[in-house]
Each structure stands twice: as structure tokens, then as C-alpha cells.
Amino acid sequence: MAETANTIAHPDLSEGPAAAAAMALRTAHAADVAEWLNALDPARAAALLTALPLDHAVHVIEQPEFERRARLFRHLDTPTAVDIFKGMSPDQQADLARELHDADRAGLLVSLDRARRRQLEELLAYPPASAGSLMTTDYVSVPTTWTAGQTLDRIRTSGSAPRPVYAIYVVDPVDNRLVHVVSLRELVMAAPAAGVIDLGPRRRVLSVTPLTDQEDVARLLSKYNLLAVPVVDGRGRLLGTITVDDVIDAVVREQTEDVQRFGGMEALDEPYTKITLPRMIRKRAGWLCALFLGEMLTATAMQHFELQLSKALVLSLFIPLIMSSGGNSGSQATSLIVRALALREVRLRDWWRVAAREAPASLTLGTLLGLIGFVRIAVWQQLGIYDYGIHWVLVAATVAAALVGVVMFGSLAGAMLPFVLRRLGFDPASASAPFVATLVDVTGLVIYFGVAYLILRGTLL
Numbered sequence: 084m085a086e087t088a089n090t091i092a093h094p095d096l097s098e099g100p101a102a103a104a105a106m107a108l109r110t111a112h113a114a115d116v117a118e119w120l121n122a123l124d125p126a127r128a129a130a131l132l133t134a135l136p137l138d139h140a141v142h143v144i145e146q147p148e149f150e151r152r153a154r155l156f157r158h159l160d161t162p163t164a165v166d167i168f169k170g171m172s173p174d175q176q177a178d179l180a181r182e183l184h185d186a187d188r189a190g191l192l193v194s195l196d197r198a199r200r201r202q203l204e205e206l207l208a209y210p211p212a213s214a215g216s217l218m219t220t221d222y223v224s225v226p227t228t229w230t231a232g233q234t235l236d237r238i239r240t241s242g243s244a245p246r247p248v249y250a251i252y253v254v255d256p257v258d259n260r261l262v263h264v265v266s267l268r269e270l271v272m273a274a275p276a277a278g279v280i281d282l283g284p285r286r287r288v289l290s291v292t293p294l295t296d297q298e299d300v301a302r303l304l305s306k307y308n309l310l311a312v313p314v315v316d317g318r319g320r321l322l323g324t325i326t327v328d329d330v331i332d333a334v335v336r337e338q339t340e341d342v343q344r345f346g347g348m349e350a351l352d353e354p355y356t357k358i359t360l361p362r363m364i365r366k367r368a369g370w371l372c373a374l375f376l377g378e379m380l381t382a383t384a385m386q387h388f389e390l391q392l393s394k395a396l397v398l399s400l401f402i403p404l405i406m407s408s409g410g411n412s413g414s415q416a417t418s419l420i421v422r423a424l425a426l427r428e429v430r431l432r433d434w435w436r437v438a439a440r441e442a443p444a445s446l447t448l449g450t451l452l453g454l455i456g457f458v459r460i461a462v463w464q465q466l467g468i469y470d471y472g473i474h475w476v477l478v479a480a481t482v483a484a485a486l487v488g489v490v491m492f493g494s495l496a497g498a499m500l501p502f503v504l505r506r507l508g509f510d511p512a513s514a515s516a517p518f519v520a521t522l523v524d525v526t527g528l529v530i531y532f533g534v535a536y537l538i539l540r541g542t543l544l
């Protein structure tokens with residue numbers, strides 16, 4: 084089978100003079116260089132980064148693949164760290180500054196001119212996962228009175244911008260209010276004397292505010308197939324812009340955190356291969372202990388029904404079946420609703436609609452599993468594979484009815500738990516599959532033995 088993508092050989096960068104090793108990196112793609120440096124000791128990686136041309140080093144440090152940037156910066160000499168930091172785009176500067184210790188951050192901020200420092204401090208003031216924390220102030224804006232020729236001259240004379248120019252933002256020359264957006268293609272195709280305000284179709288300007296959630300920004304870019312979206316304040320004044328690559332990086336990080344929480348643990352803030360053993364244990368131990376304590380309630384429930392088990396030992400054969408079915412159905416419902424909440428397909432006020440949909444769905448699914456369970460017991464009994472006793476029909480009916488009840492409870496609990504957590508201000512992803520399974524395990528036993536008492540009373544019980 085032919086290769087579908089070119090693979091780049093990993094050069095040996097761990098030994099030898101930094102200047103000689105850096106020669107192998109000068110013509111490599113910045114993303115590849117970032118991955119190669121990740122595998123090195125921070126001190127060695129810092130030495131190689133210093134040996135690269137400044138513009139290439141800046142490009143490498145801005146790659147989303149680059150890990151532990153703050154740790155590497157501590158191994159750079161002050162002049163090199165300052166030069167690289169100054170060359171970064173404002174949004175990347177803000178990301179790095181959030182990772183640095185206070186003393187290191189202060190040292191780099193001092194190196195900036197007053198206007199750039201104030202700009203960066205404003206970016207740092209926005210909460211994480213907001214549009215303000217993602218935006219960059221490197222964009223091209225022109226007043227409404229300019230022509231297409233003047234705008235192109237502005238782009239040519241501005242030098243090599245850290246960010247690609249996806250759009251030109253036309254603002255009111257008096258109050259900097261955003262009034263029009265022109266794509267680069269529309270600008271290039273226009274006559275030089277044409278007014279920039281007249282280029283392209285006049286339509287409602289799509290924009291976000293600094294406090295817009297990053298997932299809402301991603302949805303806007305996806306819905307309208309945008310490469311960038313402007314960020315405006317309450318008066319419509321242009322503050323910055325968010326490009327699609329930054330949104331993708333942010334969404335990937337958030338989705339990674341959600342997946343890890345679904346597994347019943349705290350989100351890792353470092354790659355799996357880089358996180359230390361003590362931090363890994365701390366991230367996993369809390370949830371694991373909480374789930375273990377929850378499962379202890381299962382043992383308590385079984386002790387409560389010890390008498391019933393001693394009278395009808397056959398019931399214990401189906402406990403794993405009942406518990407797993409409830410946990411699986413709850414995990415399914417939780418996964419669906421957490422994702423629907425994240426995509427804004429449902430909102431908090433729609434909980435009753437979700438419950439109304441889950442009730443018949445879970446009843447149907449429970450009935451299907453109950454029927455399978457009943458048939459399984461009947462077949463095993465008739466073929467002589469296992470003897471469930473003279474009351475095997477009642478045992479089969481107990482298992483079938485319990486499956487209906489447990490699946491319905493598991494589905495409804497799994498669907499409603501994300502709403503409860505969101506209402507309490509928690510991340511719905513915390514309603515992880517293990518948490519739901521633990522909850523349903525305990526209640527499933529109660530349902531199972533409750534149904535058994537009603538059906539088998541006077542016979543086996």
C-alpha cells in the first residue's frame with residue numbers, strides 16, 4: 084500500500100554543538116521543529132532555539148505543537164528571550180505570559196513599549212476560554228474614506244505581519260466603530276480608485292464581543308465559513324480579531340479536557356508522555372477515590388438484601404447484567420446530552436423536552452433488553468444448559484422487568500445530571516461515564532431487588 088503522506092526523518096539533536104545541530108532545523112517546517120524540540124531537555128532545546136534565525140525561532144515557539152514553552156523560556160538568556168517575545172503576535176504573547184511565573188512575566192512585559200504593554204495587559208485581563216483571550220491586535224484596519232489602492236499600499240508597507248491577512252476591517256475614522264469587512268480577494272480584484280467602503284456586498288457585519296465563549300466563536304466561524312472574525316466592544320468599536328487557526332487550537336484543547344473528564348479524572352494540563360508521575364497520580368486519585376466510595380454503597384445495598392439472596396441465590400447470577408445495563412444506558416445518555424449542551428443544541432430550559440424524549444426511548448430500549456434477557460433464560464432452561472428451578476418463568480420475568488426499570492432510570496439520570504451540574508455552575512463534562520455508572524449501580528440493585536420482591540414474593544422469597 085502506497086504511503087499517503089511524506090514522513091520527515093527525525094535528526095539527532097541531542098548531542099554536538101548547538102549551532103551545528105541547528106543547521107538541520109533551518110529548512111524544516113516550524114511544526115516539525117517544535118515536535119523535535121519537545122523530545123529534548125529544555126536546556127538543550129533552548130540552546131538550539133537560540134541558534135536559529137530569530138524569525139524562524141519565533142515561528143517555532145508559536146506552534147501549537149510546542150510544549151512547555153514557559154519551562155524553555157527559563158533556560159533562554161535574557162536578550163534572546165526578550166527578542167523572541169517581542170517578535171511574537173500579541174495573542175501568542177498573552178498565551179505565553181499566562182504560563183510564566185510572575186517574576187518572569189514581569190521581566191518580559193518591561194521589555195515592551197508602553198502601548199504594546201498596555202495592549203498585552205488588556206488581553207491578559209480577559210477570562211480564559213473567552214474571545215478576548217484568543218484575539219490578536221495584529222490586523223489591518225482602514226478608515227471608510229480610503230481607496231483600494233491606499234489599502235493595498237498599507238498592506239505592502241506594513242512589512243511581514245506575524246498573522247496572515249484574511250480580511251480588511253473598515254472603521255469609522257471618528258470613533259473606530261467597525262462598519263464593513265472586505266475580504267482580501269475583493270480588495271485585490273478591485274480598481275485602485277474604488278472606495279474600500281464600496282467593495283463587496285453590504286451585509287451585516289459578523290462579530291463577537293470579548294466575553295463571548297470560544298466555542299461560540301468556533302460555531303460562528305463554522306456556520307459562515309469564515310477565516311477570521313472581528314472582536315468589538317459594546318459600542319461596536321474594533322478591538323481585535325480571531326483567526327480560525329487559534330480557534331481550532333483552543334477547541335482541540337477543550338475537547339481533550341472534556342474527553343479526559345469523561346474518563347473520570349481531572350483534565351491534564353500537559354501531554355501524557357510529559358506529565359510527571361506524582362502529577363499523574365494527583366490528577367487521577369481524587370476521582371478514583373470518590374468513585375470507589377460511591378461503589379461502596381453498592382456493597383451496602385447488597386448487604387441489605389442479603390436475606391433475599393440467601394433465599395433465592397439464582398438472583399445473584401444476574402446482578403452484573405443488571406448493573407452493567409443501567410450504567411451503559413446512563414453513559415450513553417450523558418454523552419449525548421453533554422455534547423448537545425456544548426453545541427447549544429439544547430439549553431437549560433430544555434430539560435423537560437430532553438426528559439420527554441428520553442422516557443419513551445429508554446422504555447423501548449429497556450423493553451428490548453428485557454425481552455433478550457427473558458429469551459436467554461428460557462433458552463438456557465429448555466436446552467438444559469442451566470436449571471433456574473421450577474419458578475424459572477418468574478425469574479425470567481423478574482430480570483426482564485428489572486432491566487426495563489434500570490435502563491429507564493439510567494437513561495433519565497444520565498440525561499438530567501448534566502443539566503443539574505450546569506445549573507450548579509459546574510462543567511457538564513464532569514458527569515463522566517464512571518460517575519453515572521456508579522450512581523446507577525446502587526439504584527439498579529434497589530430496583531432489581533424491589534422488582535424481585537414484588538414478583539417472587541410467596542414463591543422464592
